[in-house]
Amino acid sequence: MKIQQIKFCNKNQNYSILIGNNILNILPKKINKICPKTKKIVLFFDKNVPFKFKSSILRKLKKYEVTTFNIAPSEKVKSFKSVSFYLDKLLSKNFNRSDLVLSVGGGITGDLTGFVASILKRGLNFINIPTTLLSQVDAAVGGKTGVNSNHGKNLIGSFFQPKLVICDTSFLKSLKRKEIVCGYAEILKHAVIKDIKFFKWLKLNSKHIFSHNTKKLIFSIKKSCQIKLSFVNEDVNEKNIRMALNFGHTFAHAIEVKNNYSKKITHGEAVLAGMILATKLSVHKKVCRRKTLEDILDIYRSNYLDYTLKKHCSLKEIKSLIPYLKNDKKNNDGRINFILLNKIGKTAKPNRHKISTDELRKNIKYITL
DSSP states (O other), rough: OOEEEEEEEEEEEEEEEEEEEEEEHHHHHHHHHHHHTOOOEEEEEETSSHHHHHHHHHHTTTEEEEEEEEEOOOOGSHHHHHHHHHHHHHHHHOOOOTTTEEEEEEEHHHHHHHHHHHHHOOOOOOEEEEOOOHHIIIIIIEEEEEEETEEEEEEEEEEEOSSSEEGGGGGGGGGOOOHHHHHHHHHHHHHHHHHHHHHHHHHHHHHHHHOOHHHHHHHHHHHHHHHHHHHHHHHHTTTSSSGGGGHHHHHHHHHHHHHHHOOSOOOOHHHHHHHHHHHHHHHTTTTOOHHHHHHHHHHHHHOOOTTHHHTTTTTHHHHHHHHHHOOOOOOSSSSEEEOOOEETTTEEEEEEEEEHHHHHHHHGGTTOO
């Protein structure tokens, strides 16, 4: 199957996202072309990456001086403490700007190592090989890096574009359904906020994504990346239109922080709950029709995703999220900056619907299930 390529081009920054099955053999050639002066490579491996992939990548890079780290991915590892540890190690090995930071793992690994690459000597070369569906359709696209704070998720970070992203679907074969759900949540979000045709395609083909159909996965990954980049190209540093990508995430991040990033609820499951809450709020505010909500719920039900709503959409649960909603990074004036939905394929403009915590408390009963 032919390698699919998407290009990010913005001012002086450009890179490619390559998508395909069993395409890791291109890595040495790409490094040689993109980073010809590289002598040292630091490899950050997600511990969940199967050994066969790790050993294969190491063999491909044998001509370089390679340092490896293995990361046990959890939101708790995305901290300043971790960043400081890795910076110290790389500085002690005299890594410089011509050298390369290579991430092989999920979104947590990419966020952490991308942030390290962005601030070490004001920026080292960075290549991302995302190994989960979530990271392939979301975290590895757009240049966001960062770590968490006690006050919230991803509140400390930078915008730093990689030199290359390689999305190899062969990694996805080892993923359990729960991990596929994580990535699917972002795929669905991209369709909901931008592309009604893709939304209709998902209605027919979501079952194939969950059954690891390679052709359908590659199509959905490519389409999802194209949608995300359409926002990123217009607004690289997330000052305006790119905020639409946070549809559902205001509630989702609050759910994650409140639960102390527990493994009992994944990011994707929180996003699935958050999108429904945001859509119900959109209906209540008369921004969109109830039929839009029902169309989205139909996909949840037909793909057995409605379990994500039961715990997080009760009156008591939503009330408990309010203290965490206040710290969302989109907020800029004390009110909560929700991204609401007009219809499938179109959100309301960012900054259009800001709601005070008092108003939210008064209206919570209208967004519960």
